[in-house]
Amino acid sequence: MASVRRVLDAAYAAAAGLAAASLLLIFLVMMAQIGLRQFGEQLPAADDISAYLCVSTTFFALAATFKRGELIRVGMALDRLGPGARRVAELVALSLAAAMVAYIVFWTAQDTLFSWEIEEMSQGTVALPIWVPKLAMPFGAGLLLVAILDEWVSVLRGTRPSYVLAAEARAASGDFTAEV
Incomplete structure (x- = not known):
């Protein structure tokens, strides 16, 4: 089981790395665009590339952000429940989240496959x-689905979700930046 945990954690970290790389690439594209404007030039498709990278930044960061307890989560009701009721409520919430994310994975995969089948090309200056770029959506959402199911299994086994533990650890250290 420890090897599965290492593989999952490595996948979450790798996706977060891809999100960080996408964010860095957005910065580099924008800086290149600014620099080229000084010489009366433009970087072809800079806006399109930045938009695609924004999508990949968002979707690749989802799983790691979820596991760290940094996605928006309203725990006011859950915090007032006893351990047994809270466990059931967490399982229900995780089940609903898994169903919604599975729906997103299915339809983003269908959309990506359709774009591939019809050989859809971008309309910008660079085709x-x-x-x-659409691949980031089903892969990122798919990894989020895995992370949600990972937490669902943990809660089912009776352990506290990692997103709760991470949020409590931040609060105990006086770090409330994720809560803002």
Whole structure:
């Protein structure tokens, strides 16, 4: 079981790394655009590339953000429940979240596959196959689904969710930045 945990944690970290790389690439594209403007030039498709990278930044960061307890979560009702009722409520909430994210994974995968099948190209100054940047959506959402199911199994086994433990650890250290 420890090897499965290492693989999952590595996948969450790798996706977070891809999100960070996407964010860095947005910065580099924007800086290149600014620099080229000084010489009366433009970086072709800079806006399109930045938009695609924004999507990949968002979707690749979802699983790691969820596991760290940094996604928006309203725990006011859960915090007032006893341990048994809270466990049931967490399982219900995680089940609903898994169902919604599975729906998102299915339809984003369908949309990506359709773009690939019809050989859809971007409309910008540089024609790019649209299915390539769209891949971030089903992969990122799929990893979020895995993370939700990972937490569901943990709660079912009677352990506290990692997102709760992470939020409590931040609060205990006086770090309320994720709560703002």
